Amino acid sequence: MVDGDMTTIGIIGAGNIGSNFAKAAIAKGYDVVISNSRGPETLGDLMSELGAKATAATAEDAATAGDFVLVAVPLKNYREVPVDPLVGKLVIDANNYYFERDGQIPALDNNETTTAQMLQEHLPDSHVVKAFNNIPAKDIPTDGTATGTENRRALPIAGNDANAKERVTALLDEFGFDAVDVGPLEDSWRVERDRPAYVVRSNADELRDRIAEAVR
Numbered sequence: 001m002v003d004g005d006m007t008t009i010g011i012i013g014a015g016n017i018g019s020n021f022a023k024a025a026i027a028k029g030y031d032v033v034i035s036n037s038r039g040p041e042t043l044g045d046l047m048s049e050l051g052a053k054a055t056a057a058t059a060e061d062a063a064t065a066g067d068f069v070l071v072a073v074p075l076k077n078y079r080e081v082p083v084d085p086l087v088g089k090l091v092i093d094a095n096n097y098y099f100e101r102d103g104q105i106p107a108l109d110n111n112e113t114t115t116a117q118m119l120q121e122h123l124p125d126s127h128v129v130k131a132f133n134n135i136p137a138k139d140i141p142t143d144g145t146a147t148g149t150e151n152r153r154a155l156p157i158a159g160n161d162a163n164a165k166e167r168v169t170a171l172l173d174e175f176g177f178d179a180v181d182v183g184p185l186e187d188s189w190r191v192e193r194d195r196p197a198y199v200v201r202s203n204a205d206e207l208r209d210r211i212a213e214a215v216r
């Protein structure tokens with residue numbers, strides 16, 4: 001672990017992203033406290049798979065326990081993410097907008113906001129960083145490589161807080177990925193669904209090019 005004071009990650013959403021992120025985090029020595037919408041008693045199979053460094057909890061308890069927290073729920077449910085326990089914390093936002101699942105969200109359809117800004121507005125006193133939204137979930141624990149590996153996979157991050165972005169850059173490096181900074185949350189549309197960079201495996205140079213090519 002890069003930062004010895006940040007050893008427990010809260011995870012809100014225990015589906016594809018939450019569970020694969022948990023595997024990667026545990027492999028790097030973190031403890032995870034992971035939650036879904038139905039309650040910790042429904043997470044038995046996942047707990048058996050993840051082992052002793054994982055605890056099943058409510059979303060409220062995962063948010064409280066985490067030194068920092070991953071949000072990986074269907075976007076339509078983002079307002080259910082607990083606010084108070086996340087005050088002052090780094091919150092990593094992996095969500096993407098699928099109108100087929102989430103329903104039409106006019107502010108996104110009209111390019112007035114981004115998914116990450118919506119979560120930041122819901123969590124005004126947290127430090128939201130967009131990350132892990134640009135990689136198929138199953139690749140998170142399997143596609144990382146050592147720092148400096150040729151053609152290492154790069155993932156985009158966006159956020160308004162420099163310290164929070166530094167922390168996520170270090171986490172990505174630990175998981176085996178380079179980070180490319182897209183800018184503040186308002187620029188994260190560049191790496192949302194259907195943009196050139198979206199879930200395409202890219203190294204850092206390729207990712208920078210794909211981010212620059214994006215047209216809103």
Ligand SMILES: NC(=O)c1ccc[n+]([C@@H]2O[C@H](COP(=O)([O-])OP(=O)(O)OC[C@H]3O[C@@H](n4cnc5c(N)ncnc54)[C@H](OP(=O)(O)O)[C@@H]3O)[C@@H](O)[C@H]2O)c1
Binds near residue numbers: 039072075134135137
């Ligand atoms: N799948 C991917 O490869 C991928 C890649 C990048 C980004 N994303 C994005 O990441 C987000 C999650 O995707 P996913 O594929 O992991 O979804 P998923 O497999 O459907 O899992 C969603 C999880 O969120 C939980 N959840 C729903 N509402 C919740 C709430 N209010 N509190 C706590 N947990 C809640 C669900 O719990 P229950 O099952 O109990 O309802 C489930 O565990 C989406 O926005 C998706 O677009 C996905």
